[in-house]
Amino acid sequence: MLQEQTVVTVTMNPAVDLACTVPGFALGEVNRVARARTDPGGKGINIARLLRLFNLPVAGTGFLGADNAGLFERLFQQRGIQDAFVRLPGETRTDVKVVDPEAKTTTDINCPGLTPDTPHLAALFSTVDRLSRDAGLVVIAGSLPPGLEDGVVAKLVAMARARGLRAVVDTSGPALAEAIAAKPSLIKPNTLELGQYLGRSVESLEDVVAEARALVRGGIETVAVSLGERGAVFVEAEAAVVARPPQIEAVSTVGAGDAMVAGLCAGLARGLPLPERARLATAMAAAVVAQPGPCLSDIGPARALESLVVVEPLEARRMES
């Protein structure tokens, strides 16, 4: 993939993120919000925003509710993201994020989203097909909106592959399982999502690495498994590393996985070797966790963390749990 080739991000279920800071958040009680912020979000949109920090040409598509599209349209204009979203009648969902600085927790309350009709889905496929002509990479990220069949992501992967593009998938559940069968170039499950795919919990680092290697043998070029604050494992046929972020004061974990995917895609566009892609992706994720909101407004904080990320080859280290 070349640096000047467009990255297409597909967000079928975007969201307005309403992040509420609630010190001492208590279930079943009346909670008072100390601070609130609203961000146009959704995984593919967050990834698109972050990729623009690397000056990569980015086109965003998926579905957007026409009634509150303004927040997203302003973002696309400000960040130079080509807006190729299919509009749906109604409002894009709002996802509530409750950040408790005392318990150091982030709780996601994600709504189902708008249901696209068959013509909307057809419009999405022809948009991805059209955008693919100038693109090097298609990133399909986030949950599926209600009413879509689980195989939609796999079909988009197949379309990208047929056009000779790399396809990156960050989704979960049955959609991830079907997408894996279509052999995308890169997947980034967390350990929970990997466990759901395998039908058993994945506990130790050895286990994660063994399963990632199996997926690579099955035809996926890069498998990244995020381990939360412990970092992530990155496996390809020729190399495998674990990357550990420095200890940081976590503010909100919303968007950390998106930042990891964006770092991997930016590293790919720059032709970086796996250890350097892993370093960049891990620094991006840590930088997002250290601030409120799902995205960075400049790349500085991620750059500052890069040299503090410890990247170790998996062959050479003892694989403790």
Ligand SMILES: O=P(O)(O)OC[C@@]1(O)O[C@H](CO)[C@@H](O)[C@@H]1O
């Ligand atoms: O419900 P999904 O599609 O799985 O996730 C949606 C979401 O939680 O993902 C982003 C953070 O990764 C947020 O901007 C958004 O609210």
